[in-house]
Amino acid sequence: MRLGEQDREILRLAVPAFFALVSEPLMLLADSAIVGHLGTPQLAALGVAGTILQTLVGVCVFLAYGTTSAVARRIGAGDHRGALAQGIDGLWLALLLGVVLAVAGFLLAPAAIAAFDPSQDVADHAVTYLRISCIGIPSMLLLLAATGVLRGLQDTKTPMVVAITANLANISLNVLFVYGLDMDIAGSALGTALAQTAAGVALVAVVVRGAKRDGAKLRPDRPGILASAQMGVPLIVRTLTLRVAIVLLTFVATALGTTSVAAHQVAFTLWSFLALALDAIAIAAQALTGRSLGAGDVAGTRAITRRMMWWGLLSGVVGGLALWGLRGVYVPWFTADPDVRRTLAAVLIVAALWQPVNGVVFVLDGVLIGAGDGPYLAIAGVIALVLYVPLALSVLWLGGGVVALWWAFGGFMLLRLLTLVTRERRDAWLVTGAIR
Template structure:
């Protein structure tokens, strides 16, 4: 086979996994956007309450993203090794772990909802609505985590289309159900929380049915397996640490931005909204990287792993460049949607230029992050994440101490991503992460 045909085959496989993954990833913020639009017409206190409660809920679920990432890696390895039954058994263990963890977190959320909301120091009317929304939403946490784990199983099986179809269907159902409960039955913000929880449950059940059907077909055991569940939990610990370092860096970015004045924080909010959206686009390639890397290493194909990794790095670089050009080139189109304040627009333009410059680097970072997750190299990712965060903290705080301004802060955040790039490229150049076989 010629090199051109070989590379073309790689590109088609990357696109086959990445495009549906992107659509599924985008569905989550779109669902939150729909909830915001529906609740926003109820009143300002309700909309503010959604912001506070949604932050708590997204933090809980975000920390548990290892249920998707870790499961993708483990299942893909076994698929590469030709062990379909073992792959589905690994996936079932992940589902049981998600259920157990979800029940614990849901109970904790219901009990400690007032304390979690009051930590944001909202006004009494906002706090009341937020506690109501959070407590009802907590009943959907087990379903949300099961949805993560089931999505991870299907990605490991090289199937990103099924999660995409379920995500699109869930978004449409969420709009209909929320309108019915909020305005038809006049349940106010509680109706939105209930509707979203029910939709998440339906989506989780739909994916579980697909996974269970495959497990039965391959003869995998469906009952809980304690050693397998504990192994899945242990595998997830480094990924939790890695996720926490990313969230800590973003929280610090927002904290410093908030301290720089109203104009700066307004510009930051808009810029970060678009940065986060572009991160989802680039993360879709990382998801493809997780699935393809795990499968190749499971098959013992080190050369193939190297080849697909280098190809995906180019995909990350060029995709990041396209995202950066779009972010900067289309600013005159989308900035007026968010603000008419000339000072905010000027500040935002400077921030967007910095954000656009860093996008190609971000693309490579996300891809290599996905490659190492797919390789099961979570421990290194955790260590590298902590190192990057420790270097970033004084860099970000120095902007505050020296009154460097919001543009300097975004350069500092780019420094955090640069440190991550250096640690990831260093690892990729070596051989320690190239562990082959059905299990790491």
């Protein structure tokens, strides 16, 4: 595949994936705007309950990543029916996990909310929101798994269309239930749950229709479901290491004082948005790597990997330059406090410098996920986290500030880069065939 063809393939998958990814934070932003007009207790409740809900669903992102890899490998091997059968196994696993988490979330909602020690009125609203939201957890996990199937089939446009449509439906339902029917925060939870359920049903219908067309089985296959679950375990570990690193970053920033945590919050929000663009390339990497290895094309896998690494590096450089060069324009949008502005501007310089590293890390993460190299990613994640923890805590011990903390977080990303580049340069992950 020539360079121009490689670039077109990467963009064909990455651009729709980016818009699908952007729709999620926009949905959360819309919920916050609608609930925020109900009052401060409701908005605080959304923050607490939303954190718990996002954590439950976020840990299950392996349903998308693992399924993408497995399905793409079979597509590369020319086994379209087997690819859809593998995808159906992922859907059944998502449904089972979704039901378990929904029941657990409903029953444990009061205890989970109480762990954040909110005021009583905030706690009451948060429990209400979380319990109603639990209705949508099975659909949210089915949405993840079905998205993974379609990505593995080299289709990122359908998930994009469904995500954007669900976003619009979410806004409409929230306004209707919250203001039209005067349901308060319960209306927001119900509206979002219904929008997510509709999105999940729509994507599952697409996958099931494809499975029927190719004659793939639809009934539960116990060995297949167990294999999907086992494949997901190392990806769960990998995801947890990332989340722990981010939680520690916020914990230390909070301990540094109000100005520091305010600057950190804005910087991390901007960092997260840039991460969506990088994650879109990583999604393309998952799909293309799985397909190439499934076809037994090691040389092609090497070539597309190197090309995507350049795309990640370039995206990181562009994002970093924008973050650095435009900070004088956008920083005033977020705060009028001169101390926060100065601190934020300094933090953003550090965040900008690390963006090229982030770009390559995200791409290689996607490549190795696409290769089914989850066990190595789990080990690499643990190694980076173990070395990062004392680095972050030393900012407190040595009396450093939030700028030093962001240097430490950049160190975490650098550690991930070193472990991932080391793996990419070797051949152990280049396992060909339909099953990794």
